Amino acid sequence: MSATSVETAAAGRTTTLRARLSNPWGRPRFLAVTTWLYILWSLVPVLLAIRFAFNSGRSRTSLQGWSLRWFYQDPTLSVFHDPTLQAALKHSLVLAAIVMVIATPLGTALALGMRRWSGPGAGVANIVLLLPLVTPELVFAVGMFLLFTTAFGFIGLGTTAQAIGQVTFTLSWVVLIVRGRLATIGRDVEEAAADLGAPPLHVVGRVLVPLLLPAMAASLLVSFALSIDDFVVSQYLASGADTTTVPMRIYSQARGGPTPALNALASIMLVVSLLALVLAYVIFRALTRGEERASPVQQLGMEMG
Amino acid sequence: MGSRWIWRALALPGLAWLAVFFIVAFYAIISVGLGNVTTLYQPVPHWNPLDWNVGYIWEALKSVVPGGGTWHTFLRTVIYVFVAVTLSLAIGYPVAWYAARHAGRWRGPILVLLVLPFWISYLMRMFAWTNLLADNGYATRALHTLSIDTLFQKVGLLDGTDWLGGQHIAVILALVYGYVPYLILPLFAALDRIDQRFIEAARDLGASPAGAFWRVVVPLSKTGTLAGIVLIALPMFGDYYTPDLISGSPKTAILGNAINGYVQGGPDKSLGAALTLLLSAFLLIFMLYYLRVIRADQRAAAGAG
Numbered sequence: 001m002s003a004t005s006v007e008t009a010a011a012g013r014t015t016t017l018r019a020r021l022s023n024p025w026g027r028p029r030f031l032a033v034t035t036w037l038y039i040l041w042s043l044v045p046v047l048l049a050i051r052f053a054f055n056s057g058r059s060r061t062s063l064q065g066w067s068l069r070w071f072y073q074d075p076t077l078s079v080f081h082d083p084t085l086q087a088a089l090k091h092s093l094v095l096a097a098i099v100m101v102i103a104t105p106l107g108t109a110l111a112l113g114m115r116r117w118s119g120p121g122a123g124v125a126n127i128v129l130l131l132p133l134v135t136p137e138l139v140f141a142v143g144m145f146l147l148f149t150t151a152f153g154f155i156g157l158g159t160t161a162q163a164i165g166q167v168t169f170t171l172s173w174v175v176l177i178v179r180g181r182l183a184t185i186g187r188d189v190e191e192a193a194a195d196l197g198a199p200p201l202h203v204v205g206r207v208l209v210p211l212l213l214p215a216m217a218a219s220l221l222v223s224f225a226l227s228i229d230d231f232v233v234s235q236y237l238a239s240g241a242d243t244t245t246v247p248m249r250i251y252s253q254a255r256g257g258p259t260p261a262l263n264a265l266a267s268i269m270l271v272v273s274l275l276a277l278v279l280a281y282v283i284f285r286a287l288t289r290g291e292e293r294a295s296p297v298q299q300l301g302m303e304m305g
Numbered sequence: 306m307g308s309r310w311i312w313r314a315l316a317l318p319g320l321a322w323l324a325v326f327f328i329v330a331f332y333a334i335i336s337v338g339l340g341n342v343t344t345l346y347q348p349v350p351h352w353n354p355l356d357w358n359v360g361y362i363w364e365a366l367k368s369v370v371p372g373g374g375t376w377h378t379f380l381r382t383v384i385y386v387f388v389a390v391t392l393s394l395a396i397g398y399p400v401a402w403y404a405a406r407h408a409g410r411w412r413g414p415i416l417v418l419l420v421l422p423f424w425i426s427y428l429m430r431m432f433a434w435t436n437l438l439a440d441n442g443y444a445t446r447a448l449h450t451l452s453i454d455t456l457f458q459k460v461g462l463l464d465g466t467d468w469l470g471g472q473h474i475a476v477i478l479a480l481v482y483g484y485v486p487y488l489i490l491p492l493f494a495a496l497d498r499i500d501q502r503f504i505e506a507a508r509d510l511g512a513s514p515a516g517a518f519w520r521v522v523v524p525l526s527k528t529g530t531l532a533g534i535v536l537i538a539l540p541m542f543g544d545y546y547t548p549d550l551i552s553g554s555p556k557t558a559i560l561g562n563a564i565n566g567y568v569q570g571g572p573d574k575s576l577g578a579a580l581t582l583l584l585s586a587f588l589l590i591f592m593l594y595y596l597r598v599i600r601a602d603q604r605a606a607a608g609a610g
Contacts, residue, residue: 031403038400039418042486046425048443049433061442106319113316116309125316128323130599134535134592135585136543138561142568142581143330146337150350151329168326171319200311229426231546236569247428254432254550255469263436266429277424 050270053263060260070264079264087242088249089265093272095159095234095245096227099166103223106167107174108216112208114175115182132169140169141236148237158239165233170226174219181215214287221280225273334585338362338578346572365579375563375580382559385473386541389480390534393488396481397533401492406501419493422486431550434479438468438551471554479551480544484537491536495529496522532598535591542588560584 053071057064067073072080079085114125132140148161155161185208193207194200209216231247238244244252246269253262336350339357343349351357368375400419408415422430437444445468448454457463462474469475499522507517545561564584567577 028403028407031399031407034396034399035403035408035415038396038485039415042422042482043418045433045437045444045482046422046430049429049436052436060436061439106322109315110319113312113314113319116312117316125320126600127596128320128328130596131592132323132327133599134539134595136539136588138543138545138564139334139581139585139588140327140330142564142578143332143334144326145568146348146350146574146578147326147330147333150333150337150348151352164326168323168330171322175319204311204315225424229424231426231428232543247426250426250428250432251546251550254428254435255553262432266426266432270425270429273424273426 046270049263050267052260053267055260058259060258060263070260071268074261077259077261079261079268082261084241084244085249085261085265088244088246089268091159091243092228092245092247092269095162095166096224098159098163099170099227100220100223102163103167103170103174104216104219107171107219108178108212110171111175111178111182112204112212115179129172129175132172137169137232141165141232144168144233145236156239157237158243161237161239162234162243162245165237166227166230169230169233170223173222173226177219177222178212178215181212185211214284217283217287218280221276221283225276225280228269228273228276331585334578334581337575338365338582340575340578342575346574348574348578361575361579362582365576365583369580369583375560378558378560378563381557382542382561385477385480385559386538389477389484389541390538392477392481393485393537394530394534397485397488397492398530401489401496404489405493405497416493419486419489423490427483428546428550430483431479431547434482435469435550438475440467444468469551469553471552471556473557476548476551476557479547480541483544483547484541487540488533488537491529491533492526495526495533498529499525528598532595535595539588539591539595542584 051063052060054066054068055064056067056069070078072078075081079089110129114122114129117125144161144165145157148155148157155164189211190203190207193203198206229247230245231251234243234245235248235251238248246265250262250266332352333350336352337348338361339359340351340361341349341358365375367373369379370376404412404415404419434444436442439445445454448468454463454466454468457474458466463472503521503525504517507521508514512520543561544559545565548557548559548562551557560580564577564580567573567580
């Protein structure tokens with residue numbers, strides 16, 4: 001009796017499941033649950049890590065009330081008072097600032113130049129440009145490290161090497177962002193300017209660059225965020241304590257019994273990098289207001305490559 | 306057009322940058338891997354191909370075949386990456402499918418939440434798990450309450466009780482956690498592109514839901530899926546920080562740890578360079594495949610725009 005009822009129940013469930021599956025316009029609840037569970041899994045650990053930064057106790061594994069102790073109240077261990085944490089924070093920000101101001105103009109010029117460049121060299125140049133995106137960061141970092149300790153020994157390891165390394169992989173991203181924008185601008189505007197007698201330099205300076213401003217602003221902030229999040233290249237090209245970045249500090253202290261001050265440091269960087277991206281998005285939207293909106297996928301594609 | 310020079314001049318600095326710091330850096334790995342060392346084990350690169358010395362490559366090659374010192378590490382790397390990529394697909398495909406086709410008015414917010422981990426420092430996300438998987442961490446306690454730890458111990462997936470003490474399962478799941486966002490985005494783009502009418506047509510012509518999925522959706526998303534797999538497999542092969550943070554034990558060391566140990570730690574930088582070359586050669590086929598996909602995509606976009 002009970003066996004039959006279980007069977008009927010099971011049969012009932014399969015029919016409803018089948019009915020649901022066979023209806024391509026229905027709402028797939030199983031997929032919705034999977035997706036939301038995944039989103040929770042992907043974000044809750046980070047949210048908890050941020051929450052521990054506000055602990056009033058020393059624990060990074062359980063909640064112990066709220067305080068700003070690990071940000072600035074603790075006189076020796078807080079981010080504000082621990083010189084090693086503060087140095088890492090400062091160095092990360094300085095490095096990111098250097099990287100964004102070099103990578104953006106360099107990448108914008110490159111994207112502009114490559115658009116009009118057809119010929120045998122263009123294909124090779126395009127592949128060289130995409131290579132940094134597919135090379136494992138370790139391979140790239142080992143190469144840079146060996147380069148700066150041998151042939152480019154006059155540069156050596158340190159902030160300069162770190163900035164050069166980060167600009168090199170950020171450059172491809174800038175080119176992709178600017179290229180995406182160039183594709184939406186089309187050639188009509190510059191051709192019109194050229195037809196009206198504008199010399200090439202003016203076409204670039206007075207027509208293209210103003211139109212590219214949104215993409216350049218986005219590039220600045222995206223390269224800033226990429227630099228802040230970078231670990232491998234900064235680690236391989238660092239020369240010592242004063243060139244330690246925040247991710248390097250996390251790497252070296254995570255397993256060595258850190259205090260919630262490390263969580264506080266990581267949280268600060270997270271907020272800075274997300275702010276940069278929100279700002280990038282807001283500026284991009286504000287500067288391109290009134291234009292036809294790209295679909296979210298195109299925008300994603302623009303950000304991802 | 307007589308103004309070609311201006312486009313070339315714009316492209317030149319960026320291309321020169323990539324040539325000097327990317328191509329030459331890779332050449333530095335070759336020169337050190339095929340070079341020599343001083344009596345103090347400092348690498349002496351041989352920049353001239355005529356002087357190349359295959360000794361270190363040979364040594365590295367001997368170490369990654371059965372019986373060699375790095376064989377087990379190499380094998381472990383391949384297994385970790387294979388399992389992690391499979392699990393990532395199992396998680397990523399349904400999530401991307403839901404976000405692309407069924408999310409409805411939640412599509413925007415879900416997309417933002419799926420992109421978010423992309424912009425949180427990888428090290429921060431791993432660090433978050435070291436908080437949760439510590440002895441009395443929330444994840445450790447939850448897994449204990451649900452008896453998952455004893456279950457895993459019984460089936461041999463967990464050795465002892467310390468999740469952060471050299472567990473294969475912990476490192477593999479950490480790799481999945483770290484890289485699955487990078488898989489979901491290309492999957493989303495691929496699945497979003499599929500015309501709903503194709504699926505409806507397959508259903509109208511009598512295909513079962515599963516049949517329509519396997520014979521329409523899977524083939525149409527094949528390129529995007531493979532590109533996504535390559536996109537996450539490449540950095541996994543160059544990873545060393547995930548095992549370092551989540552385990553720190555030689556039991557879970559992968560190729561990245563071996564290379565990192567040689568290049569950053571010990572005196573055998575030349576052997577490290579040789580191993581990096583072998584890894585690059587091994588990954589070259591994947592990188593070329595990915596480059597082909599991106600270029601085809603770019604051409605399609607250029608054709609459409």
